[in-house]
Amino acid sequence: MSWITTFTGQHFNFAAPDVESICIEDIAQALAHECRFAGHLPNFYSVAQHSVLCSKIVAPEFALEALLHDASEAYCKDIPAPLKRMLPDYQAVECHIDMVIRERFGLPLVMDIAVKYADLVMLATERRELDIDDGKEWPMLAGIEPAEMLITPVMPVQARAMFIERYNELTEWGVL
Numbered sequence: 001m002s003w004i005t006t007f008t009g010q011h012f013n014f015a016a017p018d019v020e021s022i023c024i025e026d027i028a029q030a031l032a033h034e035c036r037f038a039g040h041l042p043n044f045y046s047v048a049q050h051s052v053l054c055s056k057i058v059a060p061e062f063a064l065e066a067l068l069h070d071a072s073e074a075y076c077k078d079i080p081a082p083l084k085r086m087l088p089d090y091q092a093v094e095c096h097i098d099m100v101i102r103e104r105f106g107l108p109l110v111m112d113i114a115v116k117y118a119d120l121v122m123l124a125t126e127r128r129e130l131d132i133d134d135g136k137e138w139p140m141l142a143g144i145e146p147a148e149m150l151i152t153p154v155m156p157v158q159a160r161a162m163f164i165e166r167y168n169e170l171t172e173w174g175v176l
Contacts, residue, residue, distance in 0.1 A: 010026060027101075052159075053122060
């Protein structure tokens with residue numbers, strides 16, 4: 001068996017993901033329950049909340065892409081980057097799912113540099129705001145300044161609602 005049943009009852013097939021199996025409600029639900037930093041935080045802070053905040057620090061034309069930049073993690077889960085680099089087969093599956101998600105939501109085939117940069121700004125901000133600054137250098141953050149924002153982690157049900165609300169705001173048609 002190469003599929004899972006999602007929150008909305010879709011059958012998502014890892015071996016052959018298709019556009020019709022991608023649902024914004026499933027993405028919001030899964031990301032709202034996925035903790036950033038592999039859960040190594042003083043308080044729960046979801047990938048969904050991270051994505052919403054990321055979508056608010058980019059120019060409007062990149063906001064939907066920023067909101068959905070980690071959407072593949074709704075199906076693949078969030079694996080810490082150092083471990084993910086050691087798993088090329090996993091990376092290939094995640095990349096394929098990302099492409100299907102990009103097709104489903106009409107996003108560019110390749111993540112825009114503005115979204116990549118915003119993700120790093122959020123990482124720097126989260127490092128400061130979530131009490132995870134260990135005083136050591138994080139090479140990927142060289143020259144990256146945190147955003148001027150406070151982060152107050154919310155529970156999954158709130159993060160899910162924030163994600164759906166932001167999606168509806170950005171798409172203006174709100175069809176789920």
